[in-house]
Amino acid sequence: MKEVMLTVEGLEKSFKDKQALKGISFEVRKGEIMAILGPNGAGKSTTIRNIMGIMYPDSGSITFHNYDGKEIPRNKIGYLPEERGLYKNVKVMDILLYLADLKDYPLDKAKERILMYLEKFDLVGKDKVSMEELSKGMGQKVQFIGSVLHEPELLILDEPFSGLDPVSQELFKEEIRSLAKNGTAILLSSHQMNLVEEMCDRLFMIQNGQKVIYGSLDEVKTKYANFKCTIHGKNQLSVLENIPQVQRVEQKEDTSILYLEQTVDPTNWLKQLPNNLAIQELKINRISLHEIFIDIATNNNLIAEVGEVHA
Numbered sequence: 001m002k003e004v005m006l007t008v009e010g011l012e013k014s015f016k017d018k019q020a021l022k023g024i025s026f027e028v029r030k031g032e033i034m035a036i037l038g039p040n041g042a043g044k045s046t047t048i049r050n051i052m053g054i055m056y057p058d059s060g061s062i063t064f065h066n067y068d069g070k071e072i073p074r075n076k077i078g079y080l081p082e083e084r085g086l087y088k089n090v091k092v093m094d095i096l097l098y099l100a101d102l103k104d105y106p107l108d109k110a111k112e113r114i115l116m117y118l119e120k121f122d123l124v125g126k127d128k129v130s131m132e133e134l135s136k137g138m139g140q141k142v143q144f145i146g147s148v149l150h151e152p153e154l155l156i157l158d159e160p161f162s163g164l165d166p167v168s169q170e171l172f173k174e175e176i177r178s179l180a181k182n183g184t185a186i187l188l189s190s191h192q193m194n195l196v197e198e199m200c201d202r203l204f205m206i207q208n209g210q211k212v213i214y215g216s217l218d219e220v221k222t223k224y225a226n227f228k229c230t231i232h233g234k235n236q237l238s239v240l241e242n243i244p245q246v247q248r249v250e251q252k253e254d255t256s257i258l259y260l261e262q263t264v265d266p267t268n269w270l271k272q273l274p275n276n277l278a279i280q281e282l283k284i285n286r287i288s289l290h291e292i293f294i295d296i297a298t299n300n301n302l303i304a305e306v307g308e309v310h311a
């Protein structure tokens with residue numbers, strides 16, 4: 001197993017009468033992309049802010065290598081906060097060198113890396129431009145550069161893809177993957193489940209300040225992502241609902257989605273379909289992370305049925 005870089009253990013945090021975190025525990029390992037997911041207000045940013053030392057937990061511990069809490073060398077960590085925006089009337093190169101300096105990173109090396117990244121992110125020549133002259137997406141790229149410039153061992157990205165066009169999204173994805181490949185531990189919060197599904201090795205899902213899922217993407221999919229069968233063809237709802245091992249059916253015009261029980265073996269299940277079904281097209285696949293997320297965030301059906309995954 002990969003070396004553990006960050007350990008969060010039993011984190012509790014309250015704001016006045018609101019308990020935002022109720023015993024959050026997880027690890028982030030060298031070279032992995034770990035997603036922290038959850039509905040709005042679940043506690044993701046609060047968790048991240050505690051790791052970054054922007055606030056301190058009421059109880060629980062945060063360990064980076066062998067350092068605890070306030071001892072953690074934050075210059076070994078990179079952070080792209082949810083709130084975007086750097087000083088407006090400062091030139092791109094100056095603000096990035098300032099950030100590198102804050103992290104005690106050698107400035108000549110930083111300058112080289114800034115120019116390399118500006119080229120990579122399609123911002124050649126923008127080093128001399130002031131921040132206020134950049135578009136929102138360009139500003140976000142510069143802020144991303146600021147978070148990786150000093151070659152952090154742990155990179156925390158709070159909603160890195162929000163507001164990016166598809167091309168810029170690809171650039172970020174590629175860069176994040178390549179950083180992980182080179183050993184950076186990455187903790188990433190995102191609401192874009194398709195991207196999480198594409199990129200992440202493991203995930204931690206939080207709701208109301210509590211863990212609901214923690215495990216590798218494969219484990220989570222095997223455990224939570226039951227099969228569904230999509231049929232294009234005109235069929236009566238009652239007929240579909242009466243097929244064995246069908247939990248529920250969603251119908252839109254001539255397309256029906258049959259959500260199947262966890263124990264279904266697709267080959268055997270297909271063999272016993274009624275022979276008078278109208279089928280123009282049929283496919284079987286596992287439900288997506290997006291659907292798992294919605295299920296958990298809205299009614300907890302899946303969790304109640306199958307329990308938890310542990311990493």
Ligand SMILES: Nc1ncnc2c1ncn2[C@@H]1O[C@H](COP(=O)(O)OP(=O)(O)OP(=O)(O)O)[C@@H](O)[C@H]1O
Nearest residue numbers: 015016018020038039040041042043044045046047
């Ligand atoms: N500084 C604060 N003072 C009071 N309450 C706060 C503060 N920061 C967060 N909270 C509360 O803590 C809970 C968790 O908020 P947090 O920002 O961590 O959620 P989140 O998962 O990051 O949500 P989102 O997806 O909307 O960004 C919310 O109920 C929020 O109202």
